[in-house]
Amino acid sequence: EADIYQTPRYLVIGTGKKITLECSQTMGHDKMYWYQQDPGMELHLIHYSYGVNSTEKGDLSSESTVSRIRTEHFPLTLESARPSHTSQYLCASSVAGMEGYEQYFGPGTRLTVT
Amino acid sequence: GENVEQHPSTLSVQEGDSAVIKCTYSDSASNYFPWYKQELGKRPQLIIDIRSNVGEKKDQRIAVTLNKTAKHFSLHITETQPEDSAVYFCAASNGGNNRLAFGKGNQVVVIP
Numbered sequence: 665e666a667d668i669y670q671t672p673r674y675l676v677i678g679t680g681k682k683i684t685l686e687c688s689q690t691m692g693h694d695k696m697y698w699y700q701q702d703p704g705m706e707l708h709l710i711h712y713s714y715g716v717n718s719t720e721k722g723d724l725s726s727e728s729t730v731s732r733i734r735t736e737h738f739p740l741t742l743e744s745a746r747p748s749h750t751s752q753y754l755c756a757s758s759v760a761g762m763e764g765y766e767q768y769f770g771p772g773t774r775l776t777v778t
Numbered sequence: 779g780e781n782v783e784q785h786p787s788t789l790s791v792q793e794g795d796s797a798v799i800k801c802t803y804s805d806s807a808s809n810y811f812p813w814y815k816q817e818l819g820k821r822p823q824l825i826i827d828i829r830s831n832v833g834e835k836k837d838q839r840i841a842v843t844l845n846k847t848a849k850h851f852s853l854h855i856t857e858t859q860p861e862d863s864a865v866y867f868c869a870a871s872n873g874g875n876n877r878l879a880f881g882k883g884n885q886v887v888v889i890p
Contacts, residue, residue: 703819704816704818704865704883704885705882705883706880706882706883707822707867707880707883709877709878712877723779754821754822763809763810763829764809764810764812764829764871764872764878765810766812766824766827767812767824767878768824769821769822769823770821771820771821772821
């Protein structure tokens with residue numbers, strides 16, 4: 665079944681550690697996005713990509729980085745985790761086109777930095 | 779950039795009553811307006827969307843209306859049920875870059 669997957673679902677890690685949050689989609693979408701969201705709160709766009717080798721920063725400044733080497737894969741990396749990074753991270757994807765289209769969200773990774 | 783505002787922030791309704799959430803947007807070039815529902819602990823999911831060439835769209839108990847002149851759009855839920863309790867997000871996009879500008883969300887509580 666076509667879907668968007670995120671791993672791990674939950675992560676508790678110490679300050680200063682490097683972490684990578686994985687996102688993969690089997691929907692054949694060109695566009696992918698990362699959002700940061702405290703539970704039930706506002707969705708903040710932190711990174712997006714229009715396709716392979718394309719990455720852009722979003723509206724919310726983030727110390728994370730992303731890469732897009734394969735169409736289906738859009739990992740997010742934090743070089744040195746801090747307690748302020750504690751949040752939920754949602755990955756999303758959509759088709760490309762001149763009109764707006766639905767964004768499909770992954771289940772999220774809940775990150776806690778101690 | 780686009781700025782989307784969503785009101786009210788919290789809405790409590792009795793089961794069976796109607797709920798209305800209103801959003802305003804700032805960019806007159808926006809032409810795509812989706813609504814997402816996020817249940818507790820779940821991912822946001824699209825429940826209905828509307829494009830700027832349409833004034834109203836309905837899907838069973840939910841409907842969305844769009845007023846391009848006033849730059850606002852609204853979600854209407856009729857005959858509310860407990861499973862309608864969730865956070866609802868509106869969004870707007872001007873299409874080409876397909877970036878969605880989200881509102882801050884609205885917590886809807888349906889009281890049995």
